[in-house]
Amino acid sequence: MGQKILLEHANVPGIKTYEVYRQHGGYRSVEKALKSMTPDEVVEEVKTSGLRGRGGAGFPTGMKWSFIDKKSGKPRHLVCNADESEPGTFKDRYLMEYIPHLLIEGMITSSYALGCNQSYIYIRGEYMWVYRILENAIKEAYAAGWLGKNILGTGWDLDLAVHCGAGAYICGEETALIESLEGKRGNPRIKPPFPAVSGLWANPTVVNNVESIAVVPWIVNNTGAEYAKIGIGRSTGTKLISASGHCKNPGVYEIELGLSVDEFMNSDQYLGGMMDDRPLKALIPGGSSVPILPAHLIFKNAEGGDRLMSYESLSEGGFASGSMLGSGGFIVYNDTTCVVRNTWNFSRFYHHESCGQCSPCREGTGWMEKVLHRIENGHGREEDIDLLWDIQRKIEGNTICPLGDAAAWPVAAAIRHFRDEFEYHVRFPEKIKNRDHFVAEPFEQVKHLVARQPVI
Numbered sequence: 418m419g420q421k422i423l424l425e426h427a428n429v430p431g432i433k434t435y436e437v438y439r440q441h442g443g444y445r446s447v448e449k450a451l452k453s454m455t456p457d458e459v460v461e462e463v464k465t466s467g468l469r470g471r472g473g474a475g476f477p478t479g480m481k482w483s484f485i486d487k488k489s490g491k492p493r494h495l496v497c498n499a500d501e502s503e504p505g506t507f508k509d510r511y512l513m514e515y516i517p518h519l520l521i522e523g524m525i526t527s528s529y530a531l532g533c534n535q536s537y538i539y540i541r542g543e544y545m546w547v548y549r550i551l552e553n554a555i556k557e558a559y560a561a562g563w564l565g566k567n568i569l570g571t572g573w574d575l576d577l578a579v580h581c582g583a584g585a586y587i588c589g590e591e592t593a594l595i596e597s598l599e600g601k602r603g604n605p606r607i608k609p610p611f612p613a614v615s616g617l618w619a620n621p622t623v624v625n626n627v628e629s630i631a632v633v634p635w636i637v638n639n640t641g642a643e644y645a646k647i648g649i650g651r652s653t654g655t656k657l658i659s660a661s662g663h664c665k666n667p668g669v670y671e672i673e674l675g676l677s678v679d680e681f682m683n684s685d686q687y688l689g690g691m692m693d694d695r696p697l698k699a700l701i702p703g704g705s706s707v708p709i710l711p712a713h714l715i716f717k718n719a720e721g722g723d724r725l726m727s728y729e730s731l732s733e734g735g736f737a738s739g740s741m742l743g744s745g746g747f748i749v750y751n752d753t754t755c756v757v758r759n760t761w762n763f764s765r766f767y768h769h770e771s772c773g774q775c776s777p778c779r780e781g782t783g784w785m786e787k788v789l790h791r792i793e794n795g796h797g798r799e800e801d802i803d804l805l806w807d808i809q810r811k812i813e814g815n816t817i818c819p820l821g822d823a824a825a826w827p828v829a830a831a832i833r834h835f836r837d838e839f840e841y842h843v844r845f846p847e848k849i850k851n852r853d854h855f856v857a858e859p860f861e862q863v864k865h866l867v868a869r870q871p872v873i
Contacts, residue, residue, distance in 0.1 A: 419673035420647055422635045422655050423628065427515055433550065435557035438518040444563055446526045446634035451571045454637070459530035463633065465641030467653035472498060472589075472626030473704065473744040475728050479641075484613040485531055486621040493533045494622045497524060497630055498594055499540040502586040504705035504766060505746030508657035509627035511669040513540070513547045516631075517554035521577065523630040525563055526637055528575050531623055536577050539594050542584035551579045586770035590818045591624035592616075593772065604774050605818035628657055649675030652727035656742070662749035665689035678702075678724045678731075679716045681747075688749070695751040696861075699835075702731050703743020705763050706823030708830030709756070710740050736830065752859040756838050758852070760831040761789035767824035778821040781812040785828055792839060795846030802839045806832055837867045 431437040438444075450459050464479030485493060497520065501509040513520055520538070528536045540548050555577055558564045566574050580598055582588050588597045592606035595617050616622025632654065636644050645653045652674040661667045664682070666689040672681060682697075683690045691697055700715045701707060718724055719738035724731065732739045750759070768782035785808050788801050809825035816822070832839060838860055842849050845866065848858075 419671075419676065420655065421671050422644075422647075423512060423516075423519065423631055423657060424669075424671045433515060433517055433554070435518060435554070435561060438516070439561075442638075443518055444522050444525075444561075446522060446637040447529075447563060448569065450526050450529050450637055451569050451573065456530045456532055459526065459637060462636055462641040463530070466636045466644035467641075467648075467651060468629065468632060468636065468644065469652070469728065470626055471628035471632075471656065471745070473503070473706075473741075475742065478625065478629050481613070481625070482527075482531060482623060484611070485623055486614045487532065489621065491620045492535065493531055494617045494620055495524065495528045495531050495533045495536040495630075496591075496594065496598065496617060496622060496624045497536075497538040497627060498589065498591065498624050499538050499544070499627050500582055500586075500589045500594060501541055501544075501627070501744075502589050502770075503744050503746055504763065505661055505701065505748045506659045506704045506744045507661075508659045508669045508745060510541075510544060510547060511659075512627055512631055512657070513544070513551060517550050518558070519631045519634065520551070520627055521554055521558050521563075523633045524577055525558075525568075525575060527623075527625070527630055527633050528577075529573065530633075534574050534576065536575065537598060537617075538577070538579045539588070539598055540579055540581055542582045545581070548579060548581050555579065585772075586766075587772045587818070587820060590820065593818065594624060595622065602772075604772050605820075607817055647673055649725065649727050650729060652729060652742075656726070656745055658726070658745045658747050660688055660747045660749070662747075663692045663695065663751040663754070664749040665692055672726055674725075674727045676726045677716075678726055681726055682716070682749070691749070691751055693751075695753065696859075697749070698752045698754055698860075699750040699756060701740070701746065701748040701750075701827075702726075703741045704746030705748070705766070706819075706826060707741040707743040708736050708739075708826050709759075709834065710830075711834045714738050714834075736826070737833070740830070752861060753853075753856045755793070755849075755855050755860075756831050756835040757789065757793050757842050757849075760827055761786065761793045763827045764789050764824065767820065771820060771824070775816040775818075775821060777812045777815040778824065781808050781821070782824045784808050785812075785824065789828075792842045793849070795842070795850050797839075797843040797846070799840075799843055801843065802832060802836065837864055841867050 468478040469475040588603040593603040597603035612622040764786040773779040809828040813825040
């Protein structure tokens with residue numbers, strides 16, 4: 418199943434406790450970094466590794482670290498973004514729940530590299546049981562001398578705190594997260610200035626995802642060059658994938674980037690193929706905000722090449738025939754799925770979670786939800802499909818933060834690849850009044866009804 422970096426000890430009994438974690442090599446990266454490396458050397462190792470942000474954007478982590486302002490003399494902060502709210506994504510929760518000390522070790526080593534003395538973990542409001550697990554692990558780390566004053570006698574201090582959000586998806590955006598951490602409403606900030614210059618309390622700040630930080634100990638212990646050998650091309654290392662939907666073996670998997678989508682989807686080592694052996698209809702490879710792919714573009718790209726689990730391969734063809742690796746929320750759909758209903762469900766989420774600061778997002782997400790609801794419930798009109806396309810086009814790229822894009826892309830991709838299914842809903846409203854309309858009669862069996870007579 419490939420090399421395991423993050424989940425190597427996931428099944429060790431008691432691994433969430435300090436004693437067991439330490440017995441399995443825990444906190445070695447802190448010792449190595451503090452005793453034999455300068456902060457800049459740690460940053461260089463992360464740069465060499467080619468690690469890219471695992472929260473969805475895929476920006477090089479080492480490069481992001483190098484942007485932090487070191488000249489102003491202001492205190493610096495590292496903030497871990499544990500506000501995992503992307504529908505279809507749950508791999509960060511798994512890490513924090515079962516191996517909490519791995520994240521804490523990563524926070525300490527990364528904070529040292531960035532010159533921070535006060536760092537934070539901002540966790541999703543719905544993860545209260547995970548919050549308590551992290552709190553307990555941090556107490557153990559303080560008691561063992563890994564946090565607090567004069568760590569390992571080096572003269573370097575670090576305090577680490579967990580802050581629980583209030584359950585807002587928008588706080589997954591780094592500047593909205595910072596606003597919330599400061600005690601304000603979680604609205605995204607206009608950039609520049611970027612957090613690396615003026616972030617938490619106007620101090621230089623780096624915000625990284627849980628998975629991105631948790632892999633730093635391995636990179637420090639084994640060198641960035643060794644990490645870069647794993648994966649393919651610019652997609653180095655391993656990636657946690659949250660698999661759900663109509664597959665036989667849903668769950669959290671750690672894969673080496675470059676694994677073929679076919680092997681990940683159909684191998685018994687991974688998802689094991691389709692539940693009940695029904696046909697594969699569509700797939701969302703990176704969480705609800707990335708474009709959905711129809712069956713013929715899942716295992717092969719538009720040119721016929723193998724589709725791989727990597728940042729580059731999944732995006733081949735742009736949004737016309739590709740998608741994104743995103744946060745790794747791998748959602749599988751069989752032939753009983755109604756794409757219109759699924760898209761409406763996503764639109765309900767993004768409308769509800771819009772902070773309302775930007776009018777294209779505030780108004781547009783509401784319009785998309787209403788129009789999709791109308792189509793799904795048998796009251797759609799022919800012009801509604803083009804209306805939806807026009808609305809999403811006016812949202813994308815016109816908002817302060819990417820939530821507008823996240824709301825627009827699923828709608829655009831659904832229309833692009835499944836327009837005939839939208840037309841079926843409009844032209845045969847009596848057939849889709851039952852919410853499970855494609856369970857007894859999958860769309861492939863009725864799509865011929867949508868075919869129009871040629872114009873003479």
